[in-house]
Amino acid sequence: MNIVTIIKESLYAVQYDKDKIYESEFEKVIDSWQDAIFLEEFFELHKDDLYSGFWGDISIEDAILRTREEAIKLEEKIIDIAEIGKTDRFQTLSTLFQPLYNNPTKTEPFEKNKVKGHHQPSWLRIYALRIDQNCFLITGGAIKLTPNMNERDHLLQELEKLKMVKNYICDEDNFDDADFFEMI
16 A cells, blocks of 8 residues: 655545555545546446435436546545645635544544535545644545445445554554654
8 A cells, every 4th residue: 555645745545556557545535526437337236226216317328427527626626625625724625525424523534424425415535644733644435325335345445444444554552743754
């Protein structure tokens, strides 16, 4: 596993050893959300979730177009906020990312986070660990068509990646954000 710099001191992403095709998980996720063939296969496989009624009356073709458009905007937003957050403490990645689980009682070190696409509701998710107020480590991303992550294998894989990466960077009890920057 490698940690790749997207924007120095703000945005990092994992590159898993098994996947050397992409420079990072961030690139892989955004690229797959632009791939019409990948999206058609995904929505075809999960059409029961897509047609569940929650997403309205949407065709697979419209879902593909919506995903491709929203992915571009999400990527731009993350990159913009990562840069802005270096000098503006009121617009940081922490204002964009949310804790993975609703209603956390406190911010914990290397907290699991998500960011959603701009369309409300959005099925796009990018998952990351919070290193600091304007520093996040992206571990992956997915299209989430169901209310809970533990209902689909591809979402369970994202939970496992969050856990695995957190264990990888926090292999010591007193590991903190300064240790993270020394590590990369």
